[in-house]
Amino acid sequence: MVPQGIIISLIVLGVFFLALEVFVIPGFGVSGILGMGALITGIFLVTDSLLEGVLFTGGALVVLGIIAYLSFRSPRTRRLWRKFSLTTRQTLNGGYVGPKVQSETYLGRTGISLTQLRPAGTGNFDGEYLDVVTEGGFIGHGIGIKIVAVEGTRIVVREEKTL
Structure with a gap:
């Protein structure tokens, strides 16, 4: 039989670590995992069998889920x-301009570097200025460039070799 002091300490430590995860260092994860582990260990040490531990843990998770759901619905806690x-929200009226969706249409186009690309800079493609990045190398100002890849909003160029 495990002493009651250890069980109570595990549960209090678990609550402390979870509060630390939520309020002090959110998103880090380690304190949340330690908190959940301490709480579950404390619950299993209180029960007489493995089945009871699983049922108590599952019941606690269901009750916490219901409480969280209701707290989002209640007008009093919604403010919290x-x-x-x-x-x-970022709107057009507020000055937010989202990335262009049609970036794939630029693939294969050639232009001239307006700035030094080391590795990022600006290129002119038929009068359209685009933020571009090289494959890793340096490209000087005024050098011919070609778009070789589009990865989301990232436009990758390489120096255009002319014969």
Whole structure:
């Protein structure tokens, strides 16, 4: 039989680590994992069998899920959750301009580097200025470049070799 002091210490330590994860260093993960491990260990040490431990742990997770769901729905706690979430939006009126979706249409186009590309800079492609990046090398100002890959909003160029 495990002494009661150790069980209580594990549960308190688990709650402490979870609070640390939520409020002090969110997203780091280590303290959250330690907290969950300490809580589950404390619950299993209280029970008499493995089945009871699984049932208690599952029941606790279900109750916590219901409490979390209801807290999002309740007008009183909704104000609390707003403090934790970002409510502002980036709009065109506010000056936000999203990346162009049609970046794949640039593949294979040639142009001239407007800045030194080491490895990032700007290129002129038929009067259209694009932010580009090289494959890793240096390309000087005014050198011919060709778009060889498009990876999302990242446009990759290499020096255009002329014969």
